[in-house]
Amino acid sequence: MKEMAAAAKTIAEMFDGKRAYDADGFKAAAETLKARTGPALIAEFPEGTLGAPSAARMEIGQARPEFEALARHIGRLADALAVKAGQAPAAITGDMRMGAMLPMDGGSLLGKRPGAVEADPAKLPAEHLLHLVLQDCSSCHSKFRRKQQ
Ligand code: HEC
Structure with a gap:
């Protein structure tokens, strides 16, 4: 979790302008996210550790399919992000930005059609x-x- 958190923060700060963007740093952080999500994230919370050592684990035990679906969902997004980062240019370009390539009819990708992103x-x-x-x-x-x- 901590490495994943650091990686997500690095990328967020680059896009927010709080940290100097560099393509290699973006790639490294995106690779970390990819490596830590999906199956690796599921493996961090093995089945059958119900109850101990944290309350979180107990709830995961009770809603395992939902937990795994979320871990896989974030994994797919992280995979896609890592592919983008692998081709990242030396500076942030317009087409990397939020809103680029959204449909002209007002952003139906943002929420209303959940299938679209998947x-x-x-x-x-x-x-x-x-x-x-x-x-x-x-x-x-x-x-x-x-x-x-
Ligand atoms: C599929 C579920 C899931 C996803 C997705 C997830 N986390 Fe977590 N995270 C947890 C759980 C559960 C805990 C609490 C662990 C415990 O109490 O044992 C946690 C704890 C944390 C902690 C506290 C430190 C630690 O090691 O316990 C941080 C920081 C964190 N997550 C950051 C992130 C960031 C950043 C992301 C997204 C890039 C993320 N997490 C995605 C389930 C998730």
């Missing part, structure tokens, strides 16, 4: 993929991660 995440701009990845982080945490404050 159909081909590779068609989305890098920044949009990043936002979808971050949404999956929150979806999973709001359901499975015990509040620690």
Whole structure:
């Protein structure tokens, strides 16, 4: 989780202009995200560890299919992002930005047709993929991660 978090933060800061963008750093962070999501994320919470050591794990045990679906979903997005990062240019270009390539009829990709994104995440701009990845982080945490404050 911590490496995944650091990688997501690195990419987010590059796109937000809080950190200097560099193509190699983007690639490395996207590869980390890819490596830590999907099957690796599922393996981090093995079945049968119900109850211990954290409350989170107990809930995962009870809703295993949903947990695994989320882990695989974020994995697919991270794969697509890693492909984009592998071809990333030396500077952030317009077509990497949120909103690039959205349909002219007002962004039906953003939510109303849930199937659209799943159909081909590779068609989305890098920044949009990043936002979808971050949404999956929150979806999973709001359901499975015990509040620690
Ligand atoms: C499929 C579910 C799932 C997804 C997706 C997910 N997390 Fe988590 N995350 C968890 C769970 C469960 C915990 C709590 C672990 C525990 O209490 O044992 C956690 C804990 C954390 C922590 C606390 C530190 C730690 O190691 O416990 C951080 C930071 C974190 N996640 C960041 C992220 C980021 C960033 C993303 C997206 C790139 C993400 N997570 C995606 C399930 C998920």
